[in-house]
Amino acid sequence: MLWVVCWYPQSPISYRDLELMLRDRGLSVNHTTDHRWIQAYAPELEKRVRPHLRLTNGSWRVDETYLKVKARWIYLYRAVDSRGRTIDFRLSAPRDTAAAKRLFRKAFAQSNTVNPRTITVDKKVAYPKAVADMKQDKRLWRFSKLRQIKYLNNIVEQDHRRVERLVRPSLGFKRLRTAWNILVGYKTLAMMRKGQVKGIGGDDIVAQAAFVDALFDPAA
Incomplete structure (x- = not known):
């Protein structure tokens, strides 16, 4: 589930593309389920990432x-x-x-x-x-x-332009709340890719994935 929540907001793909990618990995997940996961967990991901961000400048x-x-x-x-x-x-x-x-x-x-x-x-x-x-x-x-x-x-x-490139495969949004939750996912993953998380480089994909796992691990 976290893989879906992190992969979709950083790649110009559709939910049906994501369904095929998961099937290639031996997982049968309907594209509507992928959509519900993004809607539920993208805002929560931003909420948990925010305290770990570096200060922006003035x-x-x-x-x-x-x-x-x-x-x-x-x-x-x-x-x-x-x-x-x-x-x-x-x-x-x-x-x-x-x-x-x-x-x-x-x-x-x-x-x-x-x-x-x-x-x-x-x-x-x-x-x-x-x-x-x-x-x-x-x-x-x-x-x-x-x-x-x-x-x-x-x-x-x-x-x-980065946002526009990601939005294009989605063929538009149906509701304001849906659009907001997806955009929150786009921006949260973009902040990580820009190296805004303390102690993690923007190009260190492995460390970023481990960081996200730790944010949702109740034992961490």
Whole structure:
């Protein structure tokens, strides 16, 4: 089960592909069961991985891309640091100041983040208002600098492409909750591949698998 939960979110494959891969290994698991495992355990995996992440730095890059959920465009807000390490992410139907503020509040609540020195965004008008409101509410450091420089956001743009590559085989999402749980799996495995887990290299697949096993082992 953990193999399914870790393999699907990092590879551009469908649930039917995953069913065939398991059958090749002598396991008969229906693709709908694979889907239920992802829905149940991907959020739990993120919850258990978060306390083991390295600190991100104070130079944030924030942007959003869009995904289709039941024929409706939904926005995926994302923040990474200057090294490309994932800070946080959030799905939102509206694309406005309130959505940007919700991303910031969620990111500030994580144990591996620091109050940013700089926040780099594109030219959308929602971000200056969100940053000003967060400073007024004393949720954001008052000396944090907002930079609206599009080319400096190439790091987060590259991360968008990774998500789009993984989403394509799924042929879209049917429900917002389903989309969120799968995206949590994508992002959690991406954080591990980026070397964000303390003491484990981003290319050390064996150590990462052992780490995940230990997270779910009641005797560990």
